[in-house]
Structure formats: C-alpha cells, structure tokens
Amino acid sequence: MARTSPETFDYVIVGAGSAGALLAARLAERDGVTVCVLEAGPKDSNPFIGIPAGFLKVIFDPKLTWGFTTEPGEHIDGRTVPALQGHVVGGSAAINGMVYTRGQADDFNGWAQLGNRGWGYADVLPYFMKTERRTDGGGDEGYRGRSGKLPIVDLHWKNPLLDRFFEAAGAIGIPRNRDFNGKAQEGAGTYQYNIGRGKRVNTARAFLKDGIKTGRIDLRTGARATRVLFDGTVATGIEYVFERGGTASRVHARREVILCSGALNTPRLLQVSGIGAPALLGALNVPVVSALPGVGENLRDHFTPRTVVRVKGAPTINDYARGPKLIGQGVRWLTGRPSVVGIGVVLGHAFWKSDPALDRADILITFTPGSFKEGFLGVLDDQPGMTLGAWQLRPESSGYVRARSTDVFETPAVQPNYLASQNDRRVLLAGQKMIRELLAQPALARHVAQEVIPGSAVQSDDELMAYARRQGLGGYHYCGTAKMGPASDPMAVVDDKLRVRGVQRLRVVDASIMPDIPSGNTNAPTMMIAEKAADLILQAG
Template identity: 55%
Template structure:
C-alpha cells in the first residue's frame, strides 16, 4: 500500500496530554512550558538530535544551511517575477528546527505589527498584549529598558563583541545621511542603525532546543522522539486524536501516539500546512488532488505564504583586511584559537553584523526596510565562498511584503516534497519599496567615512542605475531571506482564508492548534524567530488557561 494511504493508524506507542509535532523554535518552547506543571508531553521531530558541532558554533551557519541531513532540502517553483529561478528554501530538520541553522539575529519587529494583528480582529495580540511574552523567553545581556526587555528568560540575547572599523564607518556614514544610531531596535522603536543582537552566548549558538528543550528533556513527563516524521493527524469525527508517524524514515516503523488533550502543530510554515492537507484539512481541490478524504474544508491552509525577498549590494575595498581575509588560510587558525580561549572572534559572530531599519520613502512614518551590513563579500556565482580581496556587503529587503504565495502537498506521501511558490516580487508595492531600498543603499555604501577604503561598488554593476535596470537586477539576483510565515493564518472566521482563531485553534475542529510561524496574519517588520517564540509563549498560556498582564511601555 502506498505510504500515507494506509488507513491503519500505526502501532500504538502510548498516550500523552499533548502531542507536539516539530521540535523547532515554537515546539521547543511549548514542550518546555506545557510540561512545567507535570502534564505529559510527547514531541515528534522528523530530524535527528542536534549533535553536529557546527550547529553550535555560530560560523557553522554557512555550512549547515546547505546541509542535506539537517534541512528539508525544499526549493521553490520558478516564477516569472524572479526570472524563472528556483530558490533553495532551507528549513531546519533537527532538534531546534530552523533556530538550529538560522542567522542568529534577534529582532522583534515594530509596535504597529502587533497592533495591526489586533486591529484585524485578532483580540489579544496587540503590542501591549504580546510584550510580556517577548520578555518571558528573553535573558537580555546588555543595555536595554527593563520595561520592555526580559532579563530572566531562557534565551540569552547578547551584543556583538567583535568590532571592525568598516562597521563603524558604515554607521557613521548612515548618520551623515540622516539615519540616527538606535541603541536598541528591540525597544519598540525600530528606526536607525546599530549592531545586531544575537542568540549567542560564550561563543555558542542558543537554538530553541538548547535554550528550552534542554530543560524539558530533563523532566520525566516529556518524551522527545527524533527521526519521527508525522504522516497524518488522526481524527474521530472532528476531534484530533493523535498522530500517525514514521519512526526511522520511509523504511522505518509506522506508529501512532495518542493525545488526551490536544495535538499541537509546530512543524513550521511549510510543513504544517502540508501535514494539514495530507490529513484532509485545507482547500477542497488540493485535498481532492492528493486523494485523501476531506475532513474539513479550510481554503486558507497553505495560502498566504510570505517571505522576505532581498538583494545583496557589494563593494570591493582597498587598504584594509575584511572577514574575507581573516577566515581563509592561517588567519582562520588564529580565530579558532581565540574562540577556544573565549576572546572576541569570528567564529562566534552572526552572519550579519550591523542592522539598519529605515524608510523606502521619506513620506512613510515608520521604516519598511531592513538592511544588514557585513565587512565581507561572496564570490560572484559561487555559493558560500568568500572573495579573496577585501569587500563589504549590504543586504536589504522590504520588511512587510505584500506578495503572497502558497504551499501545496503534491501527494499523500509524507516523504514527497510539497510544491512551494512564494511569488517573490510579484506585488508592485514590494518592487517600489525595494527600489527605494537599493537607491538608498547605494548611497550608504559610498558615504564619506567609507571613502578611504572604497574601491568600487561591484553589485549592482555601475552601468545599472535606471529604475528598470535596478529592478531587473533585483529580479535576476534577489535572494530569499528565509522568513516563511502565514500559511495557516490567524484571522476572524469572517475571513475566508482564516485557519486558526485568536487562541490558535483550528476552525471547525477540536483538539487541534497551530502554534508556529504559519499563523502570523502578516509579516512582522524584521526577522521571524523572535515573533515565533512570542507566539509559542502565548500559545502555551492559552492552552493552560493563563494570561500574563499586558504591559504599557
């Protein structure tokens, strides 16, 4: 019988109060919080344990995002808006999920992101409501206003300790363009530039698994099952009863775990909608096409997928050593030694060092662009290899994209990859914003403080400066920023695309919630790990019938 069409549930392997599918950013937090009071929790994770040392050394990022074993190896369907290119879309497939392979930058977004979620009918998700949940996870090490920053959570957030003159010159140059320094872009007031805050402490990456799951793992009431890939949510009528899954891959054992209270989906914005569709929840045509019985029609499952789409502008430098020259050959040994003795070093930095949030149009009242700056540059057309000469890179993306994509299961086989169409750059607003971002970025790369070292801007090439040329370059060279969200959208039931209510319960069904990046109603203005953590923290309280007091700050 083909995989996934097997009507049996699989061999029973016990029952728990909660069954969580996916031990990534959100699943790790939920496992930790839900087991605090003695409730029993089973966590199913398709990937392996996080034993690979490159997960834990921040510089390992550059290898692991291309790992065949630690990611899902997904790629996008080509689209004419991005010159019919297919994008590699890595998602973590290991304990910690994408937080084990991500770029380590901690960014909460803007006050108006969450106020916007509430205004669109999602009561309880305004900035004042979500702020206590951002704070609860966080162990901020460094300056910050304690009204908005957490000090006693599980996740260390540190400042960059490795400095480079080009970074300072870039920030000074931005100041000369009227973009102020911002001492804390996570304070609720995002505009300006400064250094990224990172999920790194003492030279090590703090994935959600390291920060949260490691605590849950020590409890007897928690069972973490790796190499266990959910194949189907099992229903009795409209109630989710448990999960059928493959232990040990496609040739392994087919098993079933029962949930006494709830099944919680935290498989990420690509796998959660795929699992729902394979379980008969989603758009009727998609369910019919994959040949599984329709359990509940929800047209929004898999739709409303958003991601950030950005470009990397590059300049060649002279008379200075940049990261390019410091991590190739013998200088790398020096950095390794510095890492080993706990001195500031290049193995313990996030891939992007300087942050800058600004506006694509001066008429806007809040930033709509995120810039990431690093004194390093990649070889043109070569994945993951740095230039041999000194260089600097300024990436930019529009923070709140309007382009909408989708995810569709291609069959009922859990091991078949889904069709993913992000539709990057398909919306005019996105193209206008990125054009403004490129124009401002080119100025930022050529300010007076950078002149002593600047040789030439090499990408986009100097002969590409008209609107059409820059947009053409962005279409041809743009990249994913790996921030998939929105494919199981939280919205009031009056919205035809709504998948979950404001307590993250799946509409029309019982005992089933989605608590990961899929539920975001719109893109927060920044990277998505911190907002996903906030969602999981809040979900844990909703499930337990608790609530932290809102904070007015």
C-alpha cells in the first residue's frame, strides 16, 4: 500500500461525533493550537439531518450509518439486531432522536467509587452545564447551563395523549417531574432535546464549525483510520485511507493522539493497532504494543421491547404526518411554531422503580403518541396509535467488540449479550407489566382501541419474556469497551485522565470509557466526557 508523507498538528483526533467535535473545538480555543480531525463518514450536508423529524430518514440511511449488526444473541432467540452508529460529521448525534438525558447523580458517584478520581457527580456537573444553553428558561437552577452553545429545549408540541400518560403515571404513584436532568431524575414528564430554532443542533454544528473557521481545525471527511502509529510505546499519529485499498496517508501529533470513534470503532482501532488482549492480537497477527485484556470487553447497551396500541378518541402523530395535515405541520415548522416536524420521535418518559424498596429508579418507560408499521423501519402506521417501551436503566449484561481482521473495512464482531443477566430479565419483565398497568388506568384506557403488539393474548410472565426476546431491540447506547479504572482493575483500559495504559500520548475520549452504563441515553454524558477531557488535556500542556 503506497503512503503519502505525513503532516503534523498538535493534536490528532479520530472521529467528529459528539465527543470528537466538541473536544477539537475546545482544544482549538487555546491560542496557537492546531488540531486535525479525521472523520470516516461524509460531511453533514444531508438536509434531513437538520430537520428533527428527519430522524426517520437518516437513522436507517446506509450512507450515514455504520453497517454493523450484532452477533446472534443466545438470550434473544439467536437473533441478530442492527447496531446503528452515525457515520457522518456529527456522529450518532446527527442521526439520533435528539434526546438529552444526563443520567442519575449516583451513576457518576459510582464511577468515582470504582477508583476514578474526579468523576463524581459534583465533579462532572459543571461540565454538563458548560455545554448547554437552556433556551426556554426551564430547568432546575443550579443544575442547568444557560450560556453554552448547545441549545436544550423542552418539548413544546402539545398532544392530549401525553397528558393522559402523565395522569396514568400519577395514578400508579409516579409523580410528575418537570426536569429529569435537574435535582432528581425520578418521575414522569416530557423529554428534552438538542434542538435550536426548530433544527437539530449537535456538537459538530454548535462547536466544530466555528473552530474550523479560525483555521486551527483541519477536518478531513471520508478519512478512515487504519491504525495508531507508534514509536515504541509512544503514539505519534494516525494512518488513514480514503477508500479500501487506497493510498495510505499519515498525520502526526506533536502532543497527543485522541480516539473519539465511539464504543464500537474505538476498541477495534486499538486492537488493530496492537492494544488489546494478546490472544486476540495474535489471531490478528498484530504485534502487541500494550497487553490490555479489557479492550473491547464490557460492552453495554439498553434493550427494549415495545408495546403498540391502536388509539381511539385522540389525535396522534400518525394523523398529522400525511396529506394536508403534514403540509400544515410543515408550514408551522417553517414559521417557528410547534409542529411534529420539529420534535423527536419519543416524547414522554417515566423513570421509576421495579421494586419500591430500591433507593433509585431502575426502569424507564418511554411514551410516543404515534406508532410504526411492524416490519417496516421508520414507516409510520396508517392507523392512529401509541407506543410504549420499557428499558432497564442499568443492564448488567455485558459483551464485546472484536476486530475480525486488520482490514478496518471489515465489520467487527459486536456482541452485547442482551438479557444474559437474570436481573436484567427480571427488571425488564417488571417494566412490561408497568406498561400494562399504565394502559389499564382510566386516563389511558379510554383511548385504547386494541393492543396490537404483543397483544392481549400475551399475559403470563413467560409469554411476556418470550415476546421481549423475539421483538426487543437495542437502544444504540453502546459504551464501556475501553473502560476507565484504577491500575488495580485488570480490565481497565484508560486511567481517570483517560490515558491509555501502557502507552504514552494516547487517550480515549468517548462513550468507550464509561465504566458502567448511565441511567439513560448516552449522548449527553459523552459530551460531558469531552468537556472534562479538554480540561485534562490542556492542563497537561
């Protein structure tokens, strides 16, 4: 493979997603600093990326997503399921549902208790606040940022079914919570989104583009990293190509190389670069640079089966999303008014407990006053419907990501091991029963024409779990595959300053470093990690 001569920057970052875009911008705020960002995907020029409802168009677009699929899962009836990740500037935040969920304070206190200094909730809260700008004035004071570049808004589009959902939640003891990212997460309410002036805003659009304008950031799209370059155990740069079998280029870093490729691609890049379990590296015929058995292990993700109900007596998203009504909604969106075009796909939530004796919520019930055709990805149903999903917030099941070869155009083996833990199955069953309990409350029951899936014939615990195994999907919240931990943890990949163990001048800054999965979507915690990493890196000089 032919190679071009290298170029040199202060920092080389792999990945322009939620972490990489934000980190690059923060580093480039320091005078004289230069940053090269390598993004394997294309520019974020697809018009549907900016339209919130365009989520349904982009999340299944093979030009904008990595074509990964999980390995067959023993506890989900041997099924394989999509493992979607963004393959575009902006990363997964360019294709996701825009939900902004920080998680629970005890998630981060738990990270600190594992030996990760400086990662407790009091330590990381300022970084959450630094990124965000609550544009509608909402949120608990003392917990919410008002001056960051990333706009965060509450749901403004109104639908009577949402109110009925909150009434039903209250009837079973779940209180209303106006800010689940504030003092406490528990309760029912509407979601918050990274949407500004009716358009999706991610860290690439909020931060990276300004940094590029200064000339301090060199963004290269379509540039797929093939390996980290080393001089002994010192990371010196990245080798990358623009196409399979193409001429390899090299870019060098005066200070550090930083991997921000996400929890599926970062461990694979480490492995093909000689960092990982010796047995795997030997099978790949890759010389060992640092023997770290935890690389690619500890993969976590949320898993959710969904309940779909045919609706009567209330309007749903399905009613507004076709014909003249859709045109009207489009006009409302263009004129800055609340519209189905300007919202995410999941609107309501209830964070609650599978057991009253628990000290914090372990279940999430999601609510959408709309439904999709079974078997058709992203296609709204012809009939009015609503959809409820159940998650276990902190699944114990864990799996792995492993490179199949040194060819980074070959997809890695992705195995989340969904539902391997008995406790995961117990909590998920409790969540499915909670959905049924909500639907049975008078506020919602009067709008239930028919339960479409799993259907009223599915009643016993065994039947509900069988349904979960055959229908549930992942949450696309992959994390943990280069986990942070103290030297005493043999599976730790990075230390609490995010430096890769056994080598120098190499860090990981993305969801890979999470020691445990947070209680909710992972995009907001990933941005927090990038904000904190920027300070750690700049303090190091």
